Amino acid sequence: MKGKTTFIEDIKVFGKARALTLSAMLAAMSVVIGIVCKNFLTYIYYRITFENLPVIFAGILFGPFVGAVVGVCADAVSCLASSNPSINPVISLGALLVGFTSGLVSHHISFKSETARLVASVAMAHLIGQVIVKSIGKMLWYGMPWWGAFIGLGISAFVGTLEFFAIRLLLDNPGIKKELDKFI
Secondary structure (H helix, E strand, O other): OOOOOOHHHHHHHHHOHHHHHHHHHHHHHHHHHHHHHHHHOEEOOEEOOOOHHHHHHHHHHHOHHHHHHHHHHHHHHHHHHOOOOOOOHHHHHHHHHHHHHHHHHHHHOOOOOHHHHHHHHHHHHHHHHHHHHHHHHHHHHHOOOOOHHHHHHHHHHHHHHHHHHHHHHHHHOHHHHHHHHHHO
16 A cells, blocks of 8 residues: 555556556446345345445555546446446445545545555445435435434445455555555
């Protein structure tokens, strides 16, 4: 995981073909995970899903701007590929904020340890993008009751914990670490 960067360095990532290729693959993974979870793990307004995992990973690897783009692309393609082809702009904003927040926390806030940086990145991405913004979108468009945000918070705490461990394992793997050094 790369340390602190500047916003200029974050924007320059868009010019790297390897980073764009990996970002596209992460967006595609998010779409596939989202479609599977929409079909099998959705209960009324709530879905146990790991579709944010690749978006958060993109933000952590490449910064807030690439994370945001991966989130929006994944959300748009997921909506168009599902049985509900209408894109909800508030939900899309939530997906954007998941990627942006994970990259912003990971690249622009100082931490004493890499574990603390990763925990904060995943937690803040879920809290801001998933729990707050996406819950507002569900309340406005789909009629979710206000207290449903607390159920979403519980689901995000569970899923975010599993995503933290998955990302930690990926970043600690020597083979993956060696390949990621070529991207970053």
